[in-house]
Amino acid sequence: MAIPSINLPPLSAARPEEILRPPKPWFVLLTLLAALLLNLLPWSGVWLALKPDFLALVLLYWCIQQPRLVGVGTAWSCGLLMDVGQGALFGQHALAYALLGFAAEYFHRRVLRFPLWQQAAHVAALLVCCMLLVLLVRVAGGAAPAEWSNFLGAISGALLWPLTSIVLQWPQRPPPSPGER
Secondary structure: OOOOOOOOOOOOOOOOOOOOOOOOHHHHHHHHHHHHHHHHOOOOOHHHHHOOOHHHHHHHHHHHHOOOOOOHHHHHHHHHHHHHHHOOOOOHHHHHHHHHHHHHHHHHHHHHOOOHHHHHHHHHHHHHHHHHHHHHHHHHOOOOOOOHHHHHHHHHHHHHHHHHHHHHHHHHOOOOOHHHO
16 A cells, blocks of 8 residues: 655745745744744743743744735734733833834835845844844833843844744745756
8 A cells, every 4th residue: 555645845945936826824923923922932041041032933924025014013913912911011012013013014025135145144133123122112111221131032043034934934934846856
């Protein structure tokens, strides 16, 4: 008895000439929810310093890849959920994520022209700006100034960008044709 083969796309970056299928809205919502839950996990020690803002990273991905589906309003809503989940000053993440979503929509055509490792440099700059805005609102609210180690999360987020892009693109890629393997 022969086992039927499953024709799945490879887990690699999409080629520039490859046309991706539009993402399902439930998949986008699921990835945003998973990123929110990853942010809310109780991290400690070195992992806390290295932890990227997963929600900002996934929001950035969807705002760059699908700006008509995920935009500033979605980013604002996710920021409010993040503020409630962390018990933070209400609106600090909402403001930062909304500006991150705006910047991602503004620069999305530019970022998509580069290979993934060069996109990571743009992502690092956007994540640092987002983190600076969150820290600025905290300091304005009376918190102590942050240490430099808080910015390690933006660097680790940029390093995770290629993997994030590959994993989130995978369901959108059409299966390879039989002669393409």
